[in-house]
Amino acid sequence: MPTRTETITPALLRGWPLPADATSKYGRGQVVVVGGARSTPGAALLAGVAALRVGAGRLTMAVARSVAVPLAIQIPEAGVVGLPETEEGSPDGTGTEQLMDDLRTADAVLVGPGLDDPERTIALLEALTDGIPGKVPMLLDAFALGILPRIPEVAERLAGRLVLTPNPKEAAFLLGVDEIDDQSCSRIARKYDATVTCQGRIAAPDGSRWEVSTGLPGLATSGSGDVLAGTLVGLLARGADPAQATCWATHLHAAAGDRLATRIGSLGYLARELPDELPVLLDELSP
Numbered sequence: 001m002p003t004r005t006e007t008i009t010p011a012l013l014r015g016w017p018l019p020a021d022a023t024s025k026y027g028r029g030q031v032v033v034v035g036g037a038r039s040t041p042g043a044a045l046l047a048g049v050a051a052l053r054v055g056a057g058r059l060t061m062a063v064a065r066s067v068a069v070p071l072a073i074q075i076p077e078a079g080v081v082g083l084p085e086t087e088e089g090s091p092d093g094t095g096t097e098q099l100m101d102d103l104r105t106a107d108a109v110l111v112g113p114g115l116d117d118p119e120r121t122i123a124l125l126e127a128l129t130d131g132i133p134g135k136v137p138m139l140l141d142a143f144a145l146g147i148l149p150r151i152p153e154v155a156e157r158l159a160g161r162l163v164l165t166p167n168p169k170e171a172a173f174l175l176g177v178d179e180i181d182d183q184s185c186s187r188i189a190r191k192y193d194a195t196v197t198c199q200g201r202i203a204a205p206d207g208s209r210w211e212v213s214t215g216l217p218g219l220a221t222s223g224s225g226d227v228l229a230g231t232l233v234g235l236l237a238r239g240a241d242p243a244q245a246t247c248w249a250t251h252l253h254a255a256a257g258d259r260l261a262t263r264i265g266s267l268g269y270l271a272r273e274l275p276d277e278l279p280v281l282l283d284e285l286s287p
Contacts, residue, residue, distance in 0.1 A: 004209070005201075005209040005210065005211055006208075006209065006210045006211075007210070007211060007212075007213050008202075008210050008211065008212050008213060008247050008250070008251045009213055010284075010285055012247075013247070013248060013251060013285050014285055014286075014287045015287070016244060016247070016248075017286070017287050018235065018238060018239075018240055018244070018248065018282075019238050019239035019240060021055070022057065022238075024057065025057030025058045026057060026058060027057065028055055028056060028057030028058075028237075028238060029055075029056045029057050029058070029107040029108065029234070029236075029237025029238040029239065030056075030057065030058040030059075030060070030102070030105055030106050030107050030108075030237060031048075031051045031056045031058065031059050031060070031106065031107070031108055031109075031110065031233055031234060031237045032060045032061075032062065032099065032102050032103060032106045032108075032109045032110070033047050033048050033051065033059065033060070033061045033062070033109075033110045033113065033230070033233070034061075034062045034063075034083075034091075034099075034109070034110065034111045034112075034115075034124065034128060035047070035062075035063060035091075035110075035111065035112055035113035035114035035115050035141075035142075035144075036061065036062075036063025036064055036067055036071065036091075036113065036114040036115075037063075037064050037067075037085075037088075037089050037090045037091065037114050037115060037116040037117070038064050038066050038067055038085065038088070038089025038090070039088075039089060039116060040113075040114035040115075040116055041063060041064070041067040041070070041071055041114060042114070042223060042226075042272075043113035043114030043142070043223065043226045044061055044063050044071065044113045044114045044226075045071055045074060045075060046113070046223050046226040046227050046230060046271055046272060046275070047110060047113040047141075047226045047227070047229050047230030047233070048061050048075055048078055048230060049075060049230065049272075049275045050226075050227045050228075050229075050230030050231045050234060050274070050275045050278065051110075051230045051231070051233050051234030051237070052077060052078075052234065053231075053234070053275040053276070053278040053279055054231050054234040054235055054238070054249075054252070054278050054279075054282060055234060055235075055238055055279075055282070056108075056233075056234035056237045056238060057237075058079075059075070059077060059078040059079070060078065060079045060080075060081065060099070060102045060106075061075070061078050061079070061080045061081070062080075062081040062083050062091075062096075062098075062099050063080065063081075063082065063083065063091070063114070064082070064083060064085040064089050064090065064091050065082035065083060065084060065085050066082075066085060066089055067089075068080050068081065068082030068083075069082075079102075081098050081099055081102075083095045083096075083098070086117065086120065088117070090115070090116055090117035090120050091115065091117075091120060091124055092120050092123070093120045093121075093122070093123025093124040093126075093127060094123075094127070096124070096127040096128055096131065099128070099131065100131045103128070103131040103132050103133075103136075104131070104133060106132065106133075106136055106237075107136065107236070107237040107238075107239070108136065108137050108138075108139065108233045108234075108236035108237040109128070109132055109136060109137070109138045109139070109233070110138075110139045110140075110141065110229055110230065110232075110233040111124070111125060111128060111138065111139070111140055111141070111144040112139075112140055112141035112142040112143055112144030112145060112229070113141055113142060113226045113229060113230075114142070114226075115142060115143040115144060116143065117143070118143060118146070118147050118150075121143045121144055121147055122147050122150065122151055124144075125140075125144055125147070125151065125154055126151065126154060129154055129157055129158065134161075135161065136161065137161045137162075137163055137236045137242055137245075138158055138161060138162055138163070139162075139163040139164075139165065139229060139232055139233045139236065140162065140163070140164055140165075141164075141165045141225065141226070141229040142170075142225070142226075145164050145165070145166055145170055145174065146166075146170050146173055146174075148164075148174060148192065149173065149174060149176065155192055158194075159192065159193035159194070160193050160205075161242070162192055162193065162194035162195070163194060163195045163196075163232060163236065163242050163245070163246060164188065164192065164194050164195070164196045164197075165196075165197055165198070165225060165228055165229050165232065166188070166196070166198050167198070167199075167225060168180050168198065168199060171184050171185070171188060171198050172184075174188050174191070174192070175187055175188060175191070180198070182201070184198070185197070185198045185201040185202065185203040185209070186203040186207070186209060188203070189203040189204055189205050190205060190207075193205045195242035195243055195246050196246075197228070197232070197246050197249070197250045200212040200215055200250060200254065202243075202246050202247055202250055204242070204243045204246075208243060210247050210250075212250050212251050212254045214251065214254045214255050214257075214258050215253075215254030215255075215257055215258065216254075216257055216258055216261045216266055217266065217267065218257050218260065218261050218265075218266050218267050218268070218269055219253070219254065219257040221269075221270065221271055222271060223270070223271030223272065224253075224257075224271045224274065226271065227253060227256075227271050227274045227275060228249060228250070228253045230275075231249040231252055231253055231275075231278065232245055232246060232249035232250075235248055235249055252278055252281050252282070253274065255277075255281050256274045256275075256277035256278060256281060257269070257274065259277045259281075260273055260274065260277065
């Protein structure tokens with residue numbers, strides 16, 4: 001018999017509290033975000049800021065070399081590493097040895113926001129996987145999850161600690177189908193031994209399922225998915241397990257959209273406004 005889908009409510013989350021606050025930035029969790037091609041550095045920026053807004057203590061961003069300095073100025077709280085890039089400004093898949101110290105001490109890693117070259121992303125993901133300790137959760141977003149069916153050996157190595165945040169098109173690609181349905185999230189979770197969030201539905205590899213009870217059409221805007229990914233990796237770094245982090249992040253992302261819809265309008269608020277809502281929402285959900 002199919003597992004019942006549980007609705008995520010504030011009461012459910014208050015009964016499932018996040019790990020207690022730590023007393024140092026290292027104890028609050030170290031995040032590494034890899035992405036940010038020259039044409040799309042904002043995606044990495046949004047993800048990094050969201051990770052800090054949900055309480056992650058230390059942020060390292062690895063982006064195309066040509067945008068590293070501007071991002072470092074824009075997010076002075078982050079350490080920024082410039083990766084070698086192609087003539088078009090995409091990280092070319094090399095230079096990851098600069099990140100190895102950060103990867104070895106990371107509590108969670110996000111790869112994908114702002115990457116724009118599938119072949120180079122494959123090379124980058126293969127190189128990064130070698131440097132990440134075996135128990136560290138790894139979240140793939142955008143191009144980094146879209147190429148997963150092409151690198152089954154990497155998917156297998158990440159099984160059990162993989163978190164995926166596909167949009168509907170990416171979800172269909174992960175399954176090799178034309179369209180998704182209500183069961184697609186669960187099928188992706190089983191296929192990749194991953195925790196998955198897609199359009200307000202969450203699925204874990206063990207068959208557990210949840211869905212959010214909030215969220216409005218305004219979230220369908222450029223950069224919104226990057227904020228979700230950053231929120232999720234920040235909670236993972238704080239010590240939440242993949243299912244808990246994914247449920248909390250999906251709810252927080254949707255609730256932030258609701259707040260902005262009430263204050264600004266149901267459509268037209270910007271993804272960069274979402275992270276500022278997260279600290280207050282977290283406080284309201286404290287048990």
